[in-house]
Amino acid sequence: MIVNQFLVLAALLFSIGIYGVLVRRNAVLVLLSIELMLTGVNINLVAFGQYIQDAFLAGQVFALFVITVAAAEVGIGLAIVVLIFRNRASANVDELDLLKW
Amino acid sequence: MVMLATLFALGEQTGHEVAQLSDGGVLAQWAWLIPVVPLVLMFAIVFFGKRLPMKGWELAEGAMLFVAVYGVALFAMNANEGINYEGSIEIARIGSFTLEWGWVVDGLSIMMYAVVGVVGLAVFTYAKGYMKGDIRYTWFFAAFTMFAGAMLVLVSAPNLIQLIVGWELVGLASYLLIGHYWEDHANNAAATKAFLVNKIADVGLFVGVIIIGVTVGSFRFTDILNAVADGDSALAQVAFWGGLALFIGAMGKSAQFPFHVWLPDAMAGPTPVSSLMHAATMVTAGVYLVGRMFPLYQTDGFAIDVKAIMIVVGALTLFLTGLIALVQDDIKKVLAYSTLSQLGYMTVAMGAGAYTAGLFHLFTHAFFKGLLFLAAGSVIHAVHSNNMSDMGGLRKFMPWTYRTFLIGSLALAGIFPLAGFWSKDEILASLSFDSSHDGGTLAMVVLVVAIAGAFITAFYMARAVYLTFFGEYKGHGHPHESPRVMTYPLIGLGVLSIVAGFANIPGVFTGFTQWLAARPQVMGDHHAEAINFALAGIGLAVALLGIAAGTRLWKRDAATQQARDTFRIPVLYPVLANKYYIDDLYMKGVVGPIKGPIARFTNWTNTYVIDSVVNAFGAVSVFLSRIVYQGMDQRGIDLAINAVGSATGEAGDALRYTTSGKIQEYAAALFAGAVLLVVGFLILT
Numbered sequence: 001m002i003v004n005q006f007l008v009l010a011a012l013l014f015s016i017g018i019y020g021v022l023v024r025r026n027a028v029l030v031l032l033s034i035e036l037m038l039t040g041v042n043i044n045l046v047a048f049g050q051y052i053q054d055a056f057l058a059g060q061v062f063a064l065f066v067i068t069v070a071a072a073e074v075g076i077g078l079a080i081v082v083l084i085f086r087n088r089a090s091a092n093v094d095e096l097d098l099l100k101w
Numbered sequence: 102m103v104m105l106a107t108l109f110a111l112g113e114q115t116g117h118e119v120a121q122l123s124d125g126g127v128l129a130q131w132a133w134l135i136p137v138v139p140l141v142l143m144f145a146i147v148f149f150g151k152r153l154p155m156k157g158w159e160l161a162e163g164a165m166l167f168v169a170v171y172g173v174a175l176f177a178m179n180a181n182e183g184i185n186y187e188g189s190i191e192i193a194r195i196g197s198f199t200l201e202w203g204w205v206v207d208g209l210s211i212m213m214y215a216v217v218g219v220v221g222l223a224v225f226t227y228a229k230g231y232m233k234g235d236i237r238y239t240w241f242f243a244a245f246t247m248f249a250g251a252m253l254v255l256v257s258a259p260n261l262i263q264l265i266v267g268w269e270l271v272g273l274a275s276y277l278l279i280g281h282y283w284e285d286h287a288n289n290a291a292a293t294k295a296f297l298v299n300k301i302a303d304v305g306l307f308v309g310v311i312i313i314g315v316t317v318g319s320f321r322f323t324d325i326l327n328a329v330a331d332g333d334s335a336l337a338q339v340a341f342w343g344g345l346a347l348f349i350g351a352m353g354k355s356a357q358f359p360f361h362v363w364l365p366d367a368m369a370g371p372t373p374v375s376s377l378m379h380a381a382t383m384v385t386a387g388v389y390l391v392g393r394m395f396p397l398y399q400t401d402g403f404a405i406d407v408k409a410i411m412i413v414v415g416a417l418t419l420f421l422t423g424l425i426a427l428v429q430d431d432i433k434k435v436l437a438y439s440t441l442s443q444l445g446y447m448t449v450a451m452g453a454g455a456y457t458a459g460l461f462h463l464f465t466h467a468f469f470k471g472l473l474f475l476a477a478g479s480v481i482h483a484v485h486s487n488n489m490s491d492m493g494g495l496r497k498f499m500p501w502t503y504r505t506f507l508i509g510s511l512a513l514a515g516i517f518p519l520a521g522f523w524s525k526d527e528i529l530a531s532l533s534f535d536s537s538h539d540g541g542t543l544a545m546v547v548l549v550v551a552i553a554g555a556f557i558t559a560f561y562m563a564r565a566v567y568l569t570f571f572g573e574y575k576g577h578g579h580p581h582e583s584p585r586v587m588t589y590p591l592i593g594l595g596v597l598s599i600v601a602g603f604a605n606i607p608g609v610f611t612g613f614t615q616w617l618a619a620r621p622q623v624m625g626d627h628h629a630e631a632i633n634f635a636l637a638g639i640g641l642a643v644a645l646l647g648i649a650a651g652t653r654l655w656k657r658d659a660a661t662q663q664a665r666d667t668f669r670i671p672v673l674y675p676v677l678a679n680k681y682y683i684d685d686l687y688m689k690g691v692v693g694p695i696k697g698p699i700a701r702f703t704n705w706t707n708t709y710v711i712d713s714v715v716n717a718f719g720a721v722s723v724f725l726s727r728i729v730y731q732g733m734d735q736r737g738i739d740l741a742i743n744a745v746g747s748a749t750g751e752a753g754d755a756l757r758y759t760t761s762g763k764i765q766e767y768a769a770a771l772f773a774g775a776v777l778l779v780v781g782f783l784i785l786t
Contacts, residue, residue, distance in 0.1 A: 022769050030765075093764055100762025 006047035014040035027081045027091040031074055038070045122185035122619055128175060129186035129206040135171055135214055136204070136257050136267075139164040139250030143243050150239035158229050161242040165225045165249060169218030176215040179208055180612060183619040187259050187323065203259035205322070208619030209392055209460070213256040213385070216464060219597070220381040220471045221249045223590035227475050228373035230587040231482060235371075241281060245374065248274035252382035256389065260320040261310045264390070268306065268354065271383050272299050278378075279370040291369035298363040302353020306390075309346030312339050313397075322393060326622045329396045329403055337402045344397050344404025347390065348411060355387025355444050358418040362684055364441055365425075368433040368487075372478030375433060379440040380471030388447045388463050395456045399625040409543060412452030416547040419445025421681065423557035427564065428677040431487045432477045435565050439513060440470055442554060446528050449547055453540055455531030456626040457605070457614045462528055464613070465520035465601045469512035472594035476506035479587055480569060483580035489568040491576035498580045503570045505591040510566050512598040514559035515644045517637075522644075523602030525555060526637045530607070530629040533636055538627075552643055559644040563651020571656060607632050 013036050020033025042063040049059020085091050125132075142164040150157025178184060189203030228245065232238055251274050255267025272295075280292030314320040316336050317328045328336045336343075351357075356364040364384065368375055378384060391398065391411070398404045398411070419442045426438035443466050450459030479502040484492055496503045512519035515526070529551055536544035574580070582588065605613035608631035618624060679685065 018772055022765050022772070096764060097762030100760060 001051055003047045003051045006043055010040040010043040010047070012040075013037070013043065025092050025094055027084070027093050027096075028078070030093060031077045031081070034077075035070060035074065038066060042066055122621075123178075123182040125175070125178065125184040125186040125206050128171075128178060129184055130188060132171070132175065132186075132206045132214075132257070133188065133204040135168055136250055136253035138167050139246050139253060143246040143250055146239060146243040146246060150243060155229075157239040157242050158225075161246045162222075162225050162229070164246050165218060165221040168214065168249070168253065169222040172211070172214035172216075172218035175206065175211045176616075179211045179616050179619055183208070183615070184211065185619055185621055189259055200262060201260060201321075202263060204257040205259045206257075207621075208615075208617045209389070210256050211619075212460065212464060212617060213381075213389060214253065216385075216467045217249060217252055217256070217381045220467050220594070221377060223594050224373050224377045224380075224471060224475065227376075227478070227587050227590040228371075230584045231373055231478055232371060237281065241278075241371070244274055244277040244281070245377070248278060248374070248377065248382055252386065255386055259322060261314055261322070261325075262320050264393075265306065265310065268303070268350075268386060271354075271386060272296060272303075275299075275367065275370075275374075275378060275383055278374040279367045281370055281374070285369075288369040291363075291366035295363040295367050298360055299353045302350055302360050305346045305348075305353070306350025309343050309348075309350060312343035312346060316343070323621060325394070326396050329400050330622055332402065340397060340403035341406055344394070344407040345410065347394060348407055351387030351390045352414060353387070354390075355384050355448065356418075356441055357387070357414050357444065357448055358421060359683065361418060361422060361441050362680075362687060365434050365437045365680075368431065368437050372433065372474060372481060375437070376471050376474030376478065379437070379474060380467040384440065384444055385463050385467070388444065388451065388459060391448075391451045392456060392460050395451070395624055395626075396622050398451070399454055399456070405539075408452045408454060408540075410452075412449055412540070412543060412547050415445045415448030415450075415452055416550045417445070418442070419449060419554045420550050420557070423554050423561065425677050425680055426561040427557070428674060430490055432480065432489050432492070432565060432569060433474070433487055435489075435561060436470070436473050436477055439473075439558065439561065440466075442558060443470065443513070446525065446551065446554070449551060450528045450531055453528075453531045453535040453544055453547075454625070454627040455528065455535070456624045457617055457628045458524070458527040458531045460617055461605050461613055462524040464604070465512070465524040465598075468594055468601050469509045469520055469598040472505055472591060472598050473509040473513065475587070475591055475594065476502050476509060479583040479591065480506075480580075482583055482587070484576045485578070486576060489565065492569045492574070493572040493576075494570070494574040495580060496570040498574070499570075499582045501582060501588045501591060505588075505595040506570070507566060508595045508598055510562040512602075514562050514648060515555055515640055516559075516648075517641055518599075518602065520598050520600070520602035522637075522641065523605060526633070526640050527605065527607070527629065529555075529636045529640050530633045531627050533633065534627050534629065552639060555640055556643045556647040556650075559647025560651050563648045564655045567651065567655040 017033045017035075017037030017040060020036060021030055024030050024033060045059040045063040045066070047059075049057060049062075052059075081091055084096065088095065142160045146157040146160045150160065153159060175184065184206055185208075186206040187203060188206075189201040191199050192202050193200040225242075225245065228242070232241055235241060248271065251267050251270030253267075255264055255271060258264040258267055276292045276296040279295050280289050282288045283292075310320070313325055313336070316339050317325050317333070319325065325336075329340075353360045364379075367378065370378075396403075398408055422438045422441035422445065426435050426442065429435045429438060443462065447459045447462050447466075450462060479499065480492060480495060481487055483495070483499060483502075486492070508519065512521040515521045529548065532540070532544050532548040532551060536542070536548060540547075603610065604616075605611060607629040611628075614626075614628055618626070676682070
């Protein structure tokens with residue numbers, strides 16, 4: 001079995017995700033980009049899991065966990081975004097500099 | 102219980118028998134309870150007394166009952182077989198010197214146990230009635246129990262160290278009791294006076310103990326007296342000064358001239374205290390000490406020269422203080438001066454080498470003087486005044502007090518066949534014996550003084566009886582007989598005052614002589630082998646003469662009463678009333694200079710010499726600390742600490758710009774870090 005094509009796809013998705021996280025100003029899109037990065041990781045997990053013929057399907061199972069955790073994370077993230085939007089009438093991450101000294 | 106058993110076992114190990122004398126068996130082995138029980142119960146009274154139904158009196162009475170029963174049991178046993186036992190437990194060891202707590206059970210200490218117990222029982226019973234309603238009732242009985250317990254510690258001591266412990270405890274207890282009515286400043290002053298005069302004399306005791314103890318290498322009486330018996334030459338060299346110093350200590354406690362001044366003032370305490378103090382505890386301690394160390398004074402080559410001093414001091418005391426008793430109006434002071442006079446007799450007897458006679462007088466005196474004080478207290482209780490000028494005619498109101506007081510007075514005056522007659526006759530006989538042996542002319546002179554003293558004794562006791570009980574009542578209110586709790590002890594002591602003298606009748610029954618001789622060492626005692634009828638006759642005649650003179654002078658009848666009361670002998674009276682100006686002499690000669698110039702000088706020294714030294718030390722310290730503060734602390738240590746602080750601050754200043762608050766910048770840094778790690782990892786592998 002050849003895994004290269006999956007790995008290339010995963011790397012592309014991860015890179016696009018990083019790009020989105022770093023460049024996008026809208027918080028919703030930043031969260032979406034994080035999801036893209038996680039998807040890339042999941043593809044890697046499933047691909048390698050299949051590649052090494054794991055009897056316990058650890059890679060696939062792990063991907064399922066990642067999806068679950070990602071769903072929870074997005075739920076909380078979107079809730080925060082909604083709250084911030086209510087307070088500030090904006091979801092622009094450049095304006096969210098509350099952590100500044 | 103384990104502890105008790107241990108004590109018991111130790112006592113058994115260290116006790117030793119002496120030939121021909123019994124070791125006293127279990128009764129002697131457990132005799133350590135005699136001083137311990139009152140002292141333990143003293144604490145019980147202090148802590149729980151107020152909660153008890155009789156406010157702690159029952160514990161005090163219980164303690165004295167125990168001591169009395171135990172003492173009398175030992176007394177009977179000693180009379181039967183002669184006991185000599187000494188038990189001890191080691192408390193501490195300092196180098197080669199061991200500190201021991203022990204208990205001596207021999208003829209002398211048994212006599213004291215019995216006297217303290219019996220007189221104490223009577224006085225404690227009486228005190229229940231006398232002290233009724235006192236605001237410090239419980240505390241009084243605690244201190245009173247301690248007083249008796251301390252005396253028992255002293256008496257049971259097998260070594261000089263324990264004797265000092267008891268000696269000082271007695272002093273402390275007497276201080277507390279004399280100052281019992283401390284609301285009145287005069288009573289405090291009397292307590293302080295008693296304490297200080299005793300303390301001054303105690304210096305003598307300490308010096309004597311150190312001289313003798315260090316020379317012999319042991320503080321135990323047995324070792325010291327054995328050294329005397331063996332003719333220890335080192336001890337013989339210092340024996341005079343050691344013996345004299347010990348006698349000075351004894352003079353303080355037994356109130357011998359010129360240390361007698363504290364005793365009359367000690368009348369400030371409640372009457373039961375005076376009674377016990379004058380009869381069984383405290384003042385007998387000095388005579389007891391001389392009796393305990395008797396062979397030291399009686400053996401040739403040792404402190405035998407001290408006897409001459411003893412006999413002179415005793416004679417001065419017995420005669421001079423007897424005269425003062427003639428002019429006192431306070432009934433307790435009459436008795437106090439008579440105690441001084443009787444203590445003079447005891448000292449004279451000791452000085453004449455008559456161990457038995459001196460202690461026999463102590464024994465009989467304890468009963469009749471205890472009785473007289475209790476009876477006087479009963480009168481005071483009824484009249485609410487100490488002064489005989491407020492009394493008179495009490496014979497009708499207080500029959501039992503009158504009868505017992507009369508018995509006590511006759512016993513004290515030495516009327517046949519009451520107790521005082523036998524013991525006083527014994528002293529006169531021993532003086533006569535001494536004058537024909539080593540006492541010489543001095544003893545002869547003292548014999549005359551003692552006979553004159555007997556006259557004075559009878560004279561002032563007759564005066565006290567007539568002024569108190571005869572004539573017309575001159576006080577206020579209606580006096581009445583005291584309650585039975587007070588009269589029964591009087592009757593008990595009255596009986597003892599009658600019979601105690603029969604314990605030693607020379608040539609007929611010499612029980613007391615043998616009881617006291619139950620000791621390991623030979624006493625070298627001078628005691629009469631038969632009654633000296635001539636001397637006994639002279640003594641009795643003189644006493645009767647004294648009573649007759651007293652009757653002539655003071656038997657009041659309505660017509661002449663007033664005139665006689667105000668009559669004063671011109672020169673003699675002021676001298677006697679001012680107690681030979683001895684108190685004034687002490688006040689001006691000793692207390693005055695100490696309170697005046699010496700105190701001022703000490704104050705000056707303190708302010709200008711000691712304080713300036715202290716201040717100089719302070720100034721130097723301040724100077725040094727300033728150097729340390731400004732040089733080392735401010736410039737050295739602070740510099741380093743500040744450098745660390747400012748470096749941290751500046752680093753923080755520089756770094757704070759990195760926290761921009763922009764999430765995406767943080768994320769970029771995060772990813773850059775991750776990439777760096779991966780690249781580094783790849784290069785390394």
